[in-house]
Amino acid sequence: MAAQLPPLFTARMQELLGESYEAFAATYSQKPHSGIRVNTLKVPAETLAAISPFRLEPIPWCGTGFYTEESARPGKHPYYHAGLYYIQEPSAMAPVELLDVQPGHRALDLCAAPGGKSTQIAAKLAGEGLLVSNDLHPDRTKALAKNIELCGVRNAVVLNESPGRIAAAFPAFFDRILVDAPCSGEGMFRKDEDMVRQWNEESPDRYAGMQREILEAAAGALAPGGRLVYSTCTFSPEENEGSIAGFLARHPEFRAVPALGAEGWMPGFPPLPEAARLWPHLIKGEGHFLAVLVKDRDGAASAAPSELPAAGAGAACGSGTGAGNDRGADDGRSLAVRPPRENRRSGGGGKGRGAEAGSRGAQPGSVRRAGSGAGEAAGAADAAGLFAAFAAGQLTAVPSGEFIRFGDHLYLSPLPPEALNGLKTVRPGWYLGEARKGRFIPGHPLATALKAEESRRSLSLDSGSPEAVSYLKGETLTVPPERLALAAGAEPKGYVLVCIDGYSAGWGKWQDGVLKNEYPAGWRWT
Numbered sequence: 042m043a044a045q046l047p048p049l050f051t052a053r054m055q056e057l058l059g060e061s062y063e064a065f066a067a068t069y070s071q072k073p074h075s076g077i078r079v080n081t082l083k084v085p086a087e088t089l090a091a092i093s094p095f096r097l098e099p100i101p102w103c104g105t106g107f108y109t110e111e112s113a114r115p116g117k118h119p120y121y122h123a124g125l126y127y128i129q130e131p132s133a134m135a136p137v138e139l140l141d142v143q144p145g146h147r148a149l150d151l152c153a154a155p156g157g158k159s160t161q162i163a164a165k166l167a168g169e170g171l172l173v174s175n176d177l178h179p180d181r182t183k184a185l186a187k188n189i190e191l192c193g194v195r196n197a198v199v200l201n202e203s204p205g206r207i208a209a210a211f212p213a214f215f216d217r218i219l220v221d222a223p224c225s226g227e228g229m230f231r232k233d234e235d236m237v238r239q240w241n242e243e244s245p246d247r248y249a250g251m252q253r254e255i256l257e258a259a260a261g262a263l264a265p266g267g268r269l270v271y272s273t274c275t276f277s278p279e280e281n282e283g284s285i286a287g288f289l290a291r292h293p294e295f296r297a298v299p300a301l302g303a304e305g306w307m308p309g310f311p312p313l314p315e316a317a318r319l320w321p322h323l324i325k326g327e328g329h330f331l332a333v334l335v336k337d338r339d340g341a342a343s344a345a346p347s348e349l350p351a352a353g354a355g356a357a358c359g360s361g362t363g364a365g366n367d368r369g370a371d372d373g374r375s376l377a378v379r380p381p382r383e384n385r386r387s388g389g390g391g392k393g394r395g396a397e398a399g400s401r402g403a404q405p406g407s408v409r410r411a412g413s414g415a416g417e418a419a420g421a422a423d424a425a426g427l428f429a430a431f432a433a434g435q436l437t438a439v440p441s442g443e444f445i446r447f448g449d450h451l452y453l454s455p456l457p458p459e460a461l462n463g464l465k466t467v468r469p470g471w472y473l474g475e476a477r478k479g480r481f482i483p484g485h486p487l488a489t490a491l492k493a494e495e496s497r498r499s500l501s502l503d504s505g506s507p508e509a510v511s512y513l514k515g516e517t518l519t520v521p522p523e524r525l526a527l528a529a530g531a532e533p534k535g536y537v538l539v540c541i542d543g544y545s546a547g548w549g550k551w552q553d554g555v556l557k558n559e560y561p562a563g564w565r566w567t
């Protein structure tokens with residue numbers, strides 16, 4: 042690496058590591074390791090391993106994770122665009138492995154952008170249960186939402202909130218919480234030299250303050266008997282053992298359990314040997330810290346656990362009664378539920394304007410129940426009804442659940458709409474599409490989360506063919522009707538689920554041998 046390590050950092054590391062320091066320091070002249078994690082929502086890990094265009098080597102602590110060679114360019118393969126894997130630093134795959142997420146759990150990822158660990162949690166949920174994925178910084182939630190949609194996640198809600206407000210809206214609610222905390226990033230110096238430049242001697246103490254606040258919120262949102270994983274990518278004991286020891290002292294209802302991993306993982310420093318430290322000179326990965334905390338079954342003072350928040354609970358929080366960190370509280374700038382910008386069509390400004398106009402009459406940042414607001418989309422057409430009609434002709438099974446309509450835009454949510462009242466919601470669920478002028482226009486995330494056999498009209502492109510890249514670049518394709526896979530009775534004309542080697546990537550619209558490209562501009566292969 043070119044950047045000079047801060048002398049104060051190296052002095053601290055020498056003190057921390059003693060005679061291991063030389064081996065540690067030597068890693069800075071070595072290349073960082075790269076990896077991908079298979080998105081099992083789309084493909085089993087064994088299948089991807091068999092069809093992978095580049096060599097894969099298993100990562101010992103993550104059954105769906107693989108090291109990739111330096112020469113591999115996984116972001117430049119059609120499989121990436123079909124959401125078959127997520128490019129992730131190998132050590133960063135460890136926290137979710139320790140979270141023990143099971144299908145059906147309610148999981149909260151409090152510091153989630155850009156979504157590496159959220160997409161990993163979603164894969165473990167396997168479409169059952171709930172993922173609430175949050176980040177405080179609005180700009181970062183865009184990448185978060187996009188990655189969740191790329192991976193075809195159906196049961197995620199994306200928020201842009203302070204953890205304190207989430208805890209106030211969802212007291213003692215979640216079975217699993219991940220706090221992948223903002224930190225001084227010392228473990229990433231080799232991979233990201235910006236981290237080196239941003240570091241100063243106050244960094245560890247500054248971040249420890251933030252971590253304390255986030256952990257307090259997590260304590261309130263975790264259900265009795267629930268599990269919390271705390272992770273950082275830094276070495277400083279203040280932000281690691283210090284943050285967790287302080288938390289345990291304040292919260293006797295929590296205990297640390299061993300963070301069991303793989304060969305080469307080291308225990309935390311006293312007083313927290315249950316934690317794990319991942320050192321770059323002992324494993325093939327960057328520096329990480331991991332702690333697993335369990336909340337007593339009967340220890341939550343306030344717990345009337347696991348009921349959905351009553352309607353209005355969030356609104357109370359929005360009016361300023363929420364606990365904890367108030368940064369990011371409603372300030373009138375926040376957007377209500379919006380369709381992904383990249384899913385708004387060119388020339389479809391009316392659609393975007395409609396959504397914004399709809400939000401003006403609402404509490405800032407609120408999500409409104411389908412069809413409940415006066416400023417709701419013009420026209421009496423019921424978006425859910427239009428979707429049902431579209432689905433009857435297009436899909437082999439019609440997804441069901443809580444429909445949330447905002448303006449012309451329809452989502453399927455894993456939560457009842459009132460549960461999100463007052464919370465800045467980036468996505469209230471799976472974006473299905475837009476109901477406009479009596480028609481339903483399917484959204485891109487609807488396509489990415491479908492399996493080929495769930496669409497009555499599909500087309501599979503060979504990942505190695507120039508056609509696959511043409512489609513991903515947004516080009517029109519010539520496709521004779523016999524190439525379309527049609528369910529019994531389906532006509533070739535209409536929306537086609539375009540797949541890469543059988544894995545959904547987006548929509549096309551077929552007519553008379555021409556496949557019009559519906560792959561959104563912001564997602565295209567460049």
Ligand SMILES: C[S@@+](CC[C@H](N)C(=O)[O-])C[C@H]1O[C@@H](n2cnc3c(N)ncnc32)[C@H](O)[C@@H]1O
Pocket residue numbers: 133151152153154155156157158159175176177178181202203204221222223224251255366
């Ligand atoms: C280590 S990164 C998260 C990486 C992410 N978990 C992943 O796997 O892709 C920490 C994140 O915390 C967010 N953040 C910072 N302060 C926060 C706070 N008070 N509450 C929630 N998120 C916060 C940052 O915007 C950043 O995206």
